[in-house]
Amino acid sequence: MSVRIALLGCGVVGSAVAKRLIEHSDELTERVGDRLELVGVAVRDVSKPRPESGVPAELFTDDAEELVTRADVVVELMGGIEPARTLLLKAIEHGASVVTANKALLGEDGPSLYAAAAEANVDFSFEAAVAGAIPLIRPLRISLAGDDVHRVMGIVNGTTNFILDKMDRTGADFADVLAEAQELGYAEADPTADVEGYDARAKAAILASLAFHTRVSSAEVYCEGITAITADDIRAARKAGLVIKLLAICERVTDEEGSAAISARVHPALLPRSHPLASVREAFNAVFVETQLAGELMFYGRGAGGEPTASAVLGDLVQAARNRLVGRAGPGELAYAAFPIQTIGAAYTAYFIRLRVKDRPGVLAAVSNVFAAQGVSIESMRQNKDRTDPELASLHLVTHRAQEGALAGTVKQLQDLDEVDSVDSVMRVEGL
Numbered sequence: 001m002s003v004r005i006a007l008l009g010c011g012v013v014g015s016a017v018a019k020r021l022i023e024h025s026d027e028l029t030e031r032v033g034d035r036l037e038l039v040g041v042a043v044r045d046v047s048k049p050r051p052e053s054g055v056p057a058e059l060f061t062d063d064a065e066e067l068v069t070r071a072d073v074v075v076e077l078m079g080g081i082e083p084a085r086t087l088l089l090k091a092i093e094h095g096a097s098v099v100t101a102n103k104a105l106l107g108e109d110g111p112s113l114y115a116a117a118a119e120a121n122v123d124f125s126f127e128a129a130v131a132g133a134i135p136l137i138r139p140l141r142i143s144l145a146g147d148d149v150h151r152v153m154g155i156v157n158g159t160t161n162f163i164l165d166k167m168d169r170t171g172a173d174f175a176d177v178l179a180e181a182q183e184l185g186y187a188e189a190d191p192t193a194d195v196e197g198y199d200a201r202a203k204a205a206i207l208a209s210l211a212f213h214t215r216v217s218s219a220e221v222y223c224e225g226i227t228a229i230t231a232d233d234i235r236a237a238r239k240a241g242l243v244i245k246l247l248a249i250c251e252r253v254t255d256e257e258g259s260a261a262i263s264a265r266v267h268p269a270l271l272p273r274s275h276p277l278a279s280v281r282e283a284f285n286a287v288f289v290e291t292q293l294a295g296e297l298m299f300y301g302r303g304a305g306g307e308p309t310a311s312a313v314l315g316d317l318v319q320a321a322r323n324r325l326v327g328r329a330g331p332g333e334l335a336y337a338a339f340p341i342q343t344i345g346a347a348y349t350a351y352f353i354r355l356r357v358k359d360r361p362g363v364l365a366a367v368s369n370v371f372a373a374q375g376v377s378i379e380s381m382r383q384n385k386d387r388t389d390p391e392l393a394s395l396h397l398v399t400h401r402a403q404e405g406a407l408a409g410t411v412k413q414l415q416d417l418d419e420v421d422s423v424d425s426v427m428r429v430e431g432l
């Protein structure tokens with residue numbers, strides 16, 4: 001007997017998984033208690049040589065639909081929504097357990113897949129779908145199931161962290177660093193999903209659903225990417241002792257009627273340089289979890305790449321195979337409840353605002369009055385000579401936490417104020 005494994009996809013992650021399955025077959029057999037037999041690998045182009053995977057040529061197929069019907073565990077590493085969704089549903093229908101790293105699919109339609117797997121009493125595991133190698137899904141799904149998670153805040157996209165970190169360390173522009181990230185293979189030829197925040201948004205949807213025992217889809221997560229971040233933003237943040245990161249933030253909040261709601265958002269935010277997430281460099285990921293009983297937890301490691309991601313996939317695979325041998329499926333889905341998703345206008349955060357003002361008496365009072373009128377409290381304010389115009393001064397303000405809607409009103413009034421020449425940038429600040 002053996003546990004039959006079907007691999008869908010043999011690209012960056014799939015080839016690393018296949019290589020490990022083949023080269024470490026004996027150790028894996030010992031751990032599982034039976035042999036993991038790779039019965040087929042579905043790809044688009046069967047004629048493409050893939051020597052790095054070590055997969056014998058006869059195992060490649062372009063008939064993924066047929067392959068999923070003859071496996072005990074289907075490992076989906078193709079990516080995209082279709083045909084991945086249909087293939088996984090078909091695999092589940094045939095009684096196979098599923099392992100996937102497909103955050104785009106889970107962010108869009110995870111709940112229907114989880115439900116199908118629970119109905120069929122098979123495992124559905126996706127440790128690699130958020131933050132690559134970092135064990136994060138299992139802690140949220142299992143280890144913290146008896147605790148209450150209040151907040152999950154993390155750097156879950158390596159490409160954008162590489163770009164922002166490089167901009168911070170060198171002062172270079174976004175476009176130059178993006179080109180370098182592409183040359184180094186961090187960013188894909190089409191970097192849209194990373195730099196526009198869509199990849200992090202799908203991960204935020206998965207994290208919010210697990211952390212708060214609810215259902216959040218990618219479309220419900222507010223999303224802003226990093227394409228508008230300039231070298232000036234980075235320089236100003238640095239001067240203020242802050243660093244810019246693309247954050248995924250999922251919080252349990254109380255809405256204006258006093259009912260529980262969920263805030264799930266992805267956007268660039270400033271962090272104090274002393275914050276644990278501020279020191280996450282290059283393409284690394286890190287996730288900060290705050291819970292009622294455990295307090296603060298931090299998960300850190302490689303969020304992408306063939307081998308790191310394969311580590312998480314193989315962990316799921318070994319567990320799914322082991323579960324089949326002992327005749328159980330676990331951990332199964334916990335009961336979940338529906339919560340309203342808060343709009344971004346209702347979210348509370350602090351802000352860093354850069355203005356250019358006329359350099360004359362009474363300006364600070366006029367600006368402060370606008371904040372006061374909107375109920376937004378100022379934490380600190382710093383004025384300097386403007387470098388380009390002797391008639392102007394640059395004013396950098398940090399607010400206390402305020403509602404996004406009130407801040408938008410403040411900015412609008414500032415723009416109309418005679419003493420204000422321009423509002424150059426408004427950025428959210430976390431971790432103060």
Ligand SMILES: NC(=O)C1=CN([C@@H]2O[C@H](COP(=O)(O)OP(=O)(O)OC[C@H]3O[C@@H](n4cnc5c(N)ncnc54)[C@H](OP(=O)(O)O)[C@@H]3O)[C@@H](O)[C@H]2O)C=CC1
Pocket residue numbers: 008009010011012013014042043044045046048062064076077078079080082083101102103104128129132303304305306309
């Ligand atoms: N790369 C990373 O660092 C990480 C990736 N992930 C996720 O892992 C998954 C795989 O990513 P990655 O390995 O980078 O992707 P790649 O693009 O490198 O590989 C995709 C593989 O799937 C095959 N494939 C695609 N569409 C089909 C299809 N319709 N039928 C059959 N085969 C198909 C491709 O075949 P062919 O080679 O013939 O084109 C290729 O072998 C994705 O969901 C991704 O989001 C998660 C974390 C990190």
Ligand SMILES: N[C@@H](CC=O)C(=O)O
Pocket residue numbers: 131132156157158159160186194199303304305
């Ligand atoms: N493109 C992603 C990789 C996998 O999730 C990233 O840059 O983090």
